[in-house]
Amino acid sequence: MPDAVSLIHAKRDNTRSLTDAEIGWLFAAYASGDVADEQMAALLMAIYFNGLDGAELRAWTGEMIDSGERLNLTGFAAHGRPRPSVDKHSTGGVGDKVSLVLAPLVASCGAVVPMISGRGLGHTGGTLDKLESIPGWRASLGNQELTAALTSVGAVIAAAGSGLAPADRRLYALRDVTGTVESIPLIASSIMSKKIAEGTSALVLDVKTGSGAFMQDGQQALELARTMVALGVDHGVRTRALITRMDTPLGRAVGNALEVAEAIAALSGEGPEDLMEVTFALARQMLDLVGLDADPEQAVASGRALDTFRAMIKVQGGDPDAPLPQAAHRQGALPAAASGWVTRLDARAVGVAAWRLGAGRARKEDDVSHTAGVRCLAKPGDYVRQGEYVLELHADDPARFGPALEAVEGALAIGGEPPPRASLIVDQVGA
Amino acid sequence: MPDAVSLIHAKRDNTRSLTDAEIGWLFAAYASGDVADEQMAALLMAIYFNGLDGAELRAWTGEMIDSGERLNLTGFAAHGRPRPSVDKHSTGGVGDKVSLVLAPLVASCGAVVPMISGRGLGHTGGTLDKLESIPGWRASLGNQELTAALTSVGAVIAAAGSGLAPADRRLYALRDVTGTVESIPLIASSIMSKKIAEGTSALVLDVKTGSGAFMQDGQQALELARTMVALGVDHGVRTRALITRMDTPLGRAVGNALEVAEAIAALSGEGPEDLMEVTFALARQMLDLVGLDADPEQAVASGRALDTFRAMIKVQGGDPDAPLPQAAHRQGALPAAASGWVTRLDARAVGVAAWRLGAGRARKEDDVSHTAGVRCLAKPGDYVRQGEYVLELHADDPARFGPALEAVEGALAIGGEPPPRASLIVDQVGA
Numbered sequence: 080m081p082d083a084v085s086l087i088h089a090k091r092d093n094t095r096s097l098t099d100a101e102i103g104w105l106f107a108a109y110a111s112g113d114v115a116d117e118q119m120a121a122l123l124m125a126i127y128f129n130g131l132d133g134a135e136l137r138a139w140t141g142e143m144i145d146s147g148e149r150l151n152l153t154g155f156a157a158h159g160r161p162r163p164s165v166d167k168h169s170t171g172g173v174g175d176k177v178s179l180v181l182a183p184l185v186a187s188c189g190a191v192v193p194m195i196s197g198r199g200l201g202h203t204g205g206t207l208d209k210l211e212s213i214p215g216w217r218a219s220l221g222n223q224e225l226t227a228a229l230t231s232v233g234a235v236i237a238a239a240g241s242g243l244a245p246a247d248r249r250l251y252a253l254r255d256v257t258g259t260v261e262s263i264p265l266i267a268s269s270i271m272s273k274k275i276a277e278g279t280s281a282l283v284l285d286v287k288t289g290s291g292a293f294m295q296d297g298q299q300a301l302e303l304a305r306t307m308v309a310l311g312v313d314h315g316v317r318t319r320a321l322i323t324r325m326d327t328p329l330g331r332a333v334g335n336a337l338e339v340a341e342a343i344a345a346l347s348g349e350g351p352e353d354l355m356e357v358t359f360a361l362a363r364q365m366l367d368l369v370g371l372d373a374d375p376e377q378a379v380a381s382g383r384a385l386d387t388f389r390a391m392i393k394v395q396g397g398d399p400d401a402p403l404p405q406a407a408h409r410q411g412a413l414p415a416a417a418s419g420w421v422t423r424l425d426a427r428a429v430g431v432a433a434w435r436l437g438a439g440r441a442r443k444e445d446d447v448s449h450t451a452g453v454r455c456l457a458k459p460g461d462y463v464r465q466g467e468y469v470l471e472l473h474a475d476d477p478a479r480f481g482p483a484l485e486a487v488e489g490a491l492a493i494g495g496e497p498p499p500r501a502s503l504i505v506d507q508v509g510a
Numbered sequence: 511m512p513d514a515v516s517l518i519h520a521k522r523d524n525t526r527s528l529t530d531a532e533i534g535w536l537f538a539a540y541a542s543g544d545v546a547d548e549q550m551a552a553l554l555m556a557i558y559f560n561g562l563d564g565a566e567l568r569a570w571t572g573e574m575i576d577s578g579e580r581l582n583l584t585g586f587a588a589h590g591r592p593r594p595s596v597d598k599h600s601t602g603g604v605g606d607k608v609s610l611v612l613a614p615l616v617a618s619c620g621a622v623v624p625m626i627s628g629r630g631l632g633h634t635g636g637t638l639d640k641l642e643s644i645p646g647w648r649a650s651l652g653n654q655e656l657t658a659a660l661t662s663v664g665a666v667i668a669a670a671g672s673g674l675a676p677a678d679r680r681l682y683a684l685r686d687v688t689g690t691v692e693s694i695p696l697i698a699s700s701i702m703s704k705k706i707a708e709g710t711s712a713l714v715l716d717v718k719t720g721s722g723a724f725m726q727d728g729q730q731a732l733e734l735a736r737t738m739v740a741l742g743v744d745h746g747v748r749t750r751a752l753i754t755r756m757d758t759p760l761g762r763a764v765g766n767a768l769e770v771a772e773a774i775a776a777l778s779g780e781g782p783e784d785l786m787e788v789t790f791a792l793a794r795q796m797l798d799l800v801g802l803d804a805d806p807e808q809a810v811a812s813g814r815a816l817d818t819f820r821a822m823i824k825v826q827g828g829d830p831d832a833p834l835p836q837a838a839h840r841q842g843a844l845p846a847a848a849s850g851w852v853t854r855l856d857a858r859a860v861g862v863a864a865w866r867l868g869a870g871r872a873r874k875e876d877d878v879s880h881t882a883g884v885r886c887l888a889k890p891g892d893y894v895r896q897g898e899y900v901l902e903l904h905a906d907d908p909a910r911f912g913p914a915l916e917a918v919e920g921a922l923a924i925g926g927e928p929p930p931r932a933s934l935i936v937d938q939v940g941a
Contacts, residue, residue, distance in 0.1 A: 087689030
């Protein structure tokens with residue numbers, strides 16, 4: 080019979096792979112209390128150093144999926160045509176409100192989009208936190224409500240129910256306090272176990288790279304993408320990944336209500352160019368994966384995407400016509416030292432500033448401010464005059480401005496000519 | 511203020527050294543419960559991979575010492591001459607009953623020897639387990655009893671009281687279940703914190719290397735020795751180490767009462783050559799460290815060492831004249847396949863056999879058999895005739911013989927000429 084210490088030794092010393100049976104025993108024993116948190120923590124740190132090979136990771140992710148229920152998202156139809164399910168997951172970036180635009184957009188093209196999302200921790204915001212700035216909107220849906228919403232609207236953005244991959248929830252909480260979050264196989268299994276359990280038939284991953292991304296290094300982002308795509312395919316989910324740049328905020332708004340407003344503008348055909356580039360690229364991948372021949376740009380232009388967004392908000396209790404809350408205080412920041420073109424506006428610095436203004440949380444139990452955040456008045460490629468503010472800070476409490484200003488020190492560069500334009504889509508993984 | 515995750519990250523990523531203040535905070539927070547076992551386990555695994563530098567290890571060991579009391583072992587005298595304190599610690603080997611001979615021997619030469627010892631776990635036996643095979647003898651002594659025994663007898667072998675380095679006891683239990691025992695800085699801090707807290711003024715370390723040793727690799731043994739010597743010197747304890755070979759059992763007896771009998775024989779001038787070589791080498795180092803000009807061979811020959819042993823046993827409730835218990839069953843093992851010289855008798859295999867016969871414990875809470883063990887009828891360098899047994903197994907339960915026989919399969923080699931003789935002392939560390 081396996082025991083925890085011999086499994087830890089095998090991984091610590093990299094002497095051999097853990098077998099499927101051992102990984103199965105481990106999860107059962109962890110659930111029953113026979114393997115203690117301190118033993119799992121030591122194993123997670125050994126995995127941080129020595130990784131998991133393909134077979135180990137497949138078994139590990141399978142145990143996380145099997146720790147809970149797996150939803151069945153087949154059988155949706157509208158106007159006599161089947162509606163295949165497809166989802167998107169982003170590893171998180173600054174100003175990344177793509178989900179808010181993409182879910183209704185792809186649903187309006189004929190798919191169902193069961194987007195199980197999370198909350199923000201640290202300098203990147205969470206999709207649920209953003210939507211909660213809409214008066215009345217609630218993130219929690221039971222499985223029947225989820226199915227009903229997908230039937231009537233075609234898209235849903237909701238919190239994971241407690242039945243989905245409960246082992247992941249416990250492991251993630253343990254990794255969070257034991258300094259073992261930043262491990263590619265552990266990240267991949269955490270993301271993919273929830274997405275696979277959610278029951279989507281296809282999945283597109285947006286793996287961010289650059290200063291504002293969780294994986295700043297391009298090679299690591301590519302490795303994470305390949306690992307997740309392989310896991311999806313192994314478990315019968317058609318999966319692709321795009322690697323996208325996250326060096327500067329996506330769009331001009333960073334912060335919860337500010338990003339909702341920008342998402343609504345995007346659905347109304349007035350979205351910033353970079354946000355639309357990423358959104359349409361992901362939408363085309365999603366539609367292609369499920370064999371839907373639809374034009375996402377047309378879905379926006381026709382107003383169908385916005386209609387679906389409004390219906391999606393309403394079905395979860397939100398009022399799409401209610402005015403969004405606004406911050407009590409605003410302050411200009413980052414005045415241009417000289418006239419010229421913005422060549423750099425650092426995503427991470429802006430993300431940390433928004434976080435310090437109140438848009439994010441330092442600990443899971445913290446509340447977030449709906450209204451706090453940063454507006455980018457100029458972005459790379461824009462021309463600014465000397466003395467013009469590049470950022471506008473929003474906060475409920477003016478005492479927040481000082482720490483936010485510190486965060487953006489050195490985040491701006493201005494040059495004598497416009498920076499070269501480059502696609503935000505740097506790579507694609509998956510067939 | 512430090513937090514556990516940032517300390518774990520610093521050690522995991524090897525980005526910087528932990529400061530004295532951080533290590534101080536860590537131990538205080540671990541004691542108060544603000545740092546949880548799972549966080550300490552993750553940090554221990556990160557230390558397994560990335561080590562502790564000299565300053566970190568000094569601070570770490572200092573916190574373990576300061577977690578409890580530090581005894582004061584000065585002021586002993588006999589016949590108007592001061593009796594300096596000196597101790598020995600062995601990293602553990604098969605048949606290693608040196609402590610039983612050495613403590614009374616060195617005490618009989620004019621020192622006081624406050625030998626705080628441990629119990630066995632795995633294939634090497636514990637000194638306290640051996641002595642407990644003497645009828646009436648008890649391992650636990652209060653601090654006043656310890657001082658009284660040192661005053662009257664000069665030597666004591668006893669269990670560590672709960673007041674000595676309690677942080678080490680808690681950390682060792684955590685390392686035991688989390689697969690983080692085999693780390694040189696953690697081993698060094700565990701051993702040295704107890705020895706320094708015990709209050710000895712000088713210390714000689716017997717660091718074993720070879721198949722029967724905890725550190726099988728010679729370079730690792732040397733690194734452990736250097737690390738421990740540096741820690742002792744840092745904390746004001748004159749410390750030296752000998753690296754000694756542990757490829758074959760030390761002496762001919764392996765098992766608790768069997769080893770006590772051999773130790774008494776050694777104190778009576780009838781000890782096996784290899785046991786006496788190591789014992790006298792350690793005794794000379796101990797006496798030299800505290801400036802005592804005495805001849806340990808003479809102390810044995812005169813009977814003074816045996817007298818001190820008898821007094822030491824009596825003062826802890828033991829009866830040195832009571833017959834030692836004997837096993838109910840004996841069985842020959844490892845018949846020589848051919849006549850010739852024994853060239854190899856593997857220490858680890860014999861240790862595992864003794865353990866399976868009942869001499870050792872698999873878990874800390876197990877009992878050990880006083881009588882089980884192995885006698886080596888022939889050792890490397892001895893001539894044997896074809897068919898002669900090389901081992902004699904002792905057990906209370908004959909069902910134990912089968913697993914023990916399996917353990918020694920392949921442990922014996924016989925050659926056409928005697929193996930070369932080499933000193934068991936392979937290196938020395940410390941001034």
